[in-house]
Amino acid sequence: KAGVTQTPRYLIKTRGQQVTLSCSPISGHRSVSWYQQTPGQGLQFLFEYFSETQRNKGNFPGRFSGRQFSNSRSEMNVSTLELGDSALYLCASSLEGSSYNSPLHFGNGTRLTVT
Amino acid sequence: KQEVTQIPAALSVPEGENLVLNCSFTDSAIYNLQWFRQDPGKGLTSLLLIQSSQREQTSGRLNASLDKSSGRSTLYIAASQPGDSATYLCAVRYYGGSQGNLIFGKGTKLSVKP
Numbered sequence: 001k002a003g004v005t006q007t008p009r010y011l012i013k014t015r016g017q018q019v020t021l022s023c024s025p026i027s028g029h030r031s032v033s034w035y036q037q038t039p040g041q042g043l044q045f046l047f048e049y050f051s052e053t054q055r056n057k058g059n060f061p062g063r064f065s066g067r068q069f070s071n072s073r074s075e076m077n078v079s080t081l082e083l084g085d086s087a088l089y090l091c092a093s094s095l096e097g098s099s100y101n102s103p104l105h106f107g108n109g110t111r112l113t114v115t
Numbered sequence: 116k117q118e119v120t121q122i123p124a125a126l127s128v129p130e131g132e133n134l135v136l137n138c139s140f141t142d143s144a145i146y147n148l149q150w151f152r153q154d155p156g157k158g159l160t161s162l163l164l165i166q167s168s169q170r171e172q173t174s175g176r177l178n179a180s181l182d183k184s185s186g187r188s189t190l191y192i193a194a195s196q197p198g199d200s201a202t203y204l205c206a207v208r209y210y211g212g213s214q215g216n217l218i219f220g221k222g223t224k225l226s227v228k229p
Contacts, residue, residue: 002221004158008156035219042221042222043219044219045217045218047217056216058216077188083130087168088151090158090159092159096209100146100147100208101146101147101166102164103149103161103164104149104159104161104206104217105161106151106158106159106161107158107159108156108158109158110158112158
C-alpha cells in the first residue's frame with residue numbers, strides 16, 4: 001500500500017508570492033491534517049480535513065488555507081509569503097472519523113524556502 | 116494552556132543500553148497519545164499509539180506507557196542500536212478547546228553510539 005505522498009518535495013519562493021502544496025493520503029484514509037515544522041517552534045497544527053470539510057484549524061493567519069477533494073487528496077495554500085513561512089510542511093492521513101482512534105501516517109513533507 | 120514537554124532534548128547512549136524517553140502533558144482529558152520517530156529531513160513514522168483507556172503498548176523492542184493522572188508517558192527502548200538514532204516525538208490529542216487538535220512535544224534527539 002502506498003504511503004502518504006507529498007508534492008513537491010522542495011520549493012523555493014520569494015516574498016509576496018503564493019504557493020500550493022499537495023498531499024495524497026493512504027488509500028482509504030479520509031482524514032488529512034497539515035503541520036508546519038520549524039526548528040524554533042517545532043511541529044504546529046495547521047488544519048484538519050475530513051470528508052471535504054475542515055474539522056479543526058490551528059492558530060495560523062488567514063494566509064494559510066486548505067481544501068480536501070472528494071478523493072481525499074488535499075491541498076494547502078499560502079498566500080503573500082513571508083520569510084517566516086520557511087519550514088517543512090507535513091501532511092498526515094488517518095482512517096478515523098470522529099473518534100480519533102487511528103494512528104497518523106505522515107508523508108516526507110515539502111521543504112519550503114522563502115527568500 | 117495545553118502543552119506537551121519532552122525531556123531531555125538530547126540523549127547519547129552506547130549501543131546495547133536500555134533507555135527511557137519522557138513525555139509530560141498538562142491536561143488529563145486526552146483522546147490518546149502517540150509516539151513517533153523522525154529521521155533527518157524526513158516525515159514522522161508512527162511507533163505506538165496509546166488510547167486514553169490503555170496503560171501501555173508494546174511493539175518489538177519498544178514499550179510505551181501512559182499515566183493520565185500524573186500527565187506522563189514514557190517510551191522504553193530495549194537493547195538500543197545505532198539504527199535507533201533519530202528524534203523521538205510525543206503527541207497528545209486533547210479533548211476540548213480546538214477539539215481533535217494534536218499537540219506535539221519538541222522531541223528528544225537520540226544518538227546511539229556503536
